[in-house]
Amino acid sequence: MSLTGKVVLITGASRGIGAQAARAFAAAGAKVALVARGSDAIAELAGEIGASAVAIPCDISRYWEMEQAVANCVIAHGGLDIVVNNAGVIEPIAHLADADPDAWGTVIDINLKGVFHGMRAALPGMLSQGYGTVLTIGSGAAHGPVEAWSHYCASKAGAFMLTKMAHKEYGDKGIRAISLSPGTVATQMQKEIKASGVNPISQLDWSDHIPPEWVAQTLVWMCGAEADAYLGDEISLRDPDVRAKVGLA
Numbered sequence: 001m002s003l004t005g006k007v008v009l010i011t012g013a014s015r016g017i018g019a020q021a022a023r024a025f026a027a028a029g030a031k032v033a034l035v036a037r038g039s040d041a042i043a044e045l046a047g048e049i050g051a052s053a054v055a056i057p058c059d060i061s062r063y064w065e066m067e068q069a070v071a072n073c074v075i076a077h078g079g080l081d082i083v084v085n086n087a088g089v090i091e092p093i094a095h096l097a098d099a100d101p102d103a104w105g106t107v108i109d110i111n112l113k114g115v116f117h118g119m120r121a122a123l124p125g126m127l128s129q130g131y132g133t134v135l136t137i138g139s140g141a142a143h144g145p146v147e148a149w150s151h152y153c154a155s156k157a158g159a160f161m162l163t164k165m166a167h168k169e170y171g172d173k174g175i176r177a178i179s180l181s182p183g184t185v186a187t188q189m190q191k192e193i194k195a196s197g198v199n200p201i202s203q204l205d206w207s208d209h210i211p212p213e214w215v216a217q218t219l220v221w222m223c224g225a226e227a228d229a230y231l232g233d234e235i236s237l238r239d240p241d242v243r244a245k246v247g248l249a
């Protein structure tokens with residue numbers, strides 16, 4: 001698919017799924033804005049991608065930083081067509097009765113409020129231009145409890161509702177909002193899950209995880225008309241039909 005001239009802002013672009021998504025969108029011809037706290041990592045990736053990439057250091061849990069990141073993207077690339085709400089954290093993994101309340105809240109600030117911040121900052125410009133795509137990385141954890149992941153499950157359930165909300169309020173105004181549940185992916189997050197040793201996900205073999213390149217390819221595909229069947233809903237990358245449509249093995 002060609003995304004030539006399109007501008008894509010990707011949160012959590014310093015590694016893992018977000019970094020691969022940046023490479024995939026740039027390869028499809030898009031101009032990319034790389035957002036994360038790790039300024040060295042996004043600067044390095046922007047250097048690798050070249051002139052079509054800009055690195056924008058930002059903590060998505062702070063609305064004023066997200067708002068400025070969107071403004072800087074528009075200044076650098078001349079607009080904003082697609083937002084990928086990808087940034088997220090899993091630590092600290094803890095049972096409900098042991099969880100540190102402040103640390104639990106920080107995960108909500110990133111995984112749930114960060115998605116709201118991305119939508120809140122991008123939607124006014126998208127609505128005034130009459131179009132825009134808002135993709136959010138969801139999780140199977142949104143749909144069922146996973147031991148010691150109360151923060152993560154609650155945040156992903158809320159983030160999925162934000163996709164439904166964006167579609168409900170703006171689906172008829174040119175806004176395409178879709179969530180993507182990737183299954184388990186071979187990234188730093190899975191290393192942290194394995195190290196916790198707590199639940200069945202931590203017992204998986206590394207070979208059970210899909211590569212982040214598959215998720216990146218799916219995100220690019222989600223910008224095309226074939227994915228319109230999923231507007232306001234979630235795509236599961238565990239679904240063989242979806243894999244076939246995307247062209248994955």
Ligand SMILES: NC(=O)c1ccc[n+]([C@@H]2O[C@H](COP(=O)([O-])OP(=O)(O)OC[C@H]3O[C@@H](n4cnc5c(N)ncnc54)[C@H](OP(=O)(O)O)[C@@H]3O)[C@@H](O)[C@H]2O)c1
Pocket residue numbers: 011012013014015016017018035036037038039041058059060061086087088089110137138139140181182183184185186187188189190
């Ligand atoms: N890996 C899996 O199996 C899996 C499965 C389902 C869903 N997901 C979801 O996929 C997304 C990406 O995860 P990943 O697997 O690629 O994990 P990862 O390798 O740990 O990457 C997480 C990314 O989020 C960024 N981030 C974290 N907090 C941030 C903040 N406050 N502000 C800005 N950026 C922040 C990190 O960058 P900095 O630390 O530099 O800020 C990093 O780039 C997450 O939403 C995750 O929940 C992953």
